[in-house]
Amino acid sequence: MVRKYSSEALAILVDELSRLPNIGRVTAQRLAFHILKGPAERAFSLSDAIRAVKEKVRYCSVCWNITESETCGICHDARRKPETICVVEEPRDVITLESTGEYRGLYHVLHGALSPLDNITPDDIRARELVDRMSESVEEVIIATNPNIEGEATALYLSRLIKPLGVRVTRLARGLPMGGDLEYADEVTLARALEGRTEL
Known part of the structure; x- marks a missing residue:
């Protein structure tokens, strides 16, 4: 069943959330309404965290773990x-x-x-x-x-x-x-x- 939303922005958010692993449409809808009902600062903080992880996190050049620098803290630890x-x-x-x-x-x-x-x-x-x-x-x-x-x-x-x-x-x-x-x-x-x- 295709759900109709009175807000296109809400429909897009539900669609994007439902693309995450193990998140179905019903759970995506619950999360979207939770974000909508919560304080704007919390939603913006979540958005900033997602953007930061995509912009800053990369792979360690030695072990391929995640890091924000050339080598991860484990490889760098003497x-x-x-x-x-x-x-x-x-x-x-x-x-x-x-x-x-x-x-x-x-x-x-x-x-x-x-x-x-x-x-x-x-x-x-x-x-x-x-x-x-x-x-x-x-x-x-x-x-x-x-x-x-x-x-x-x-x-x-x-x-x-x-x-x-x-x-x-x-x-x-x-x-x-x-x-x-x-x-x-x-x-x-x-x-x-x-x-x-x-x-x-």
Whole structure:
């Protein structure tokens, strides 16, 4: 059913909100009316935050995490252990792992996982950039892709690329449920998974 709005601006806002992931038309309409009813300053603040994130945020030239400068704070931090690189699918996974307070190495963000059904190939993820980061100082690569079919395929592919370089390749322990995403795991589960990682 097509809904008619007495305001074209409101209709456009509902359309734009409904394009966000997991936001259907009904939820988009609720959000639009919430924005409409709230103070103008809050709506303008939201608008400014969206504009700022699109204008200022970019990818770290080393690990491909999000940052507002050439390199992210993690890559720039001299206290981090450069001999260990943890590979994740998305920048939000870095935030999730950092919340455990257990990991002190560096990261590499792939920006996806291999998925032949979705036409996502090794050229579509940052696998080559990861291999380019392998040096004498790198001793271990922890593959922390999601425990689903795409994540497992990506882990196996990366392992086959990196192991011949003489670098130890491990996988997070199986404390994480198959088919789940890192961002939904609690800190204790993630900490145990990091501690119990296994050789690939």
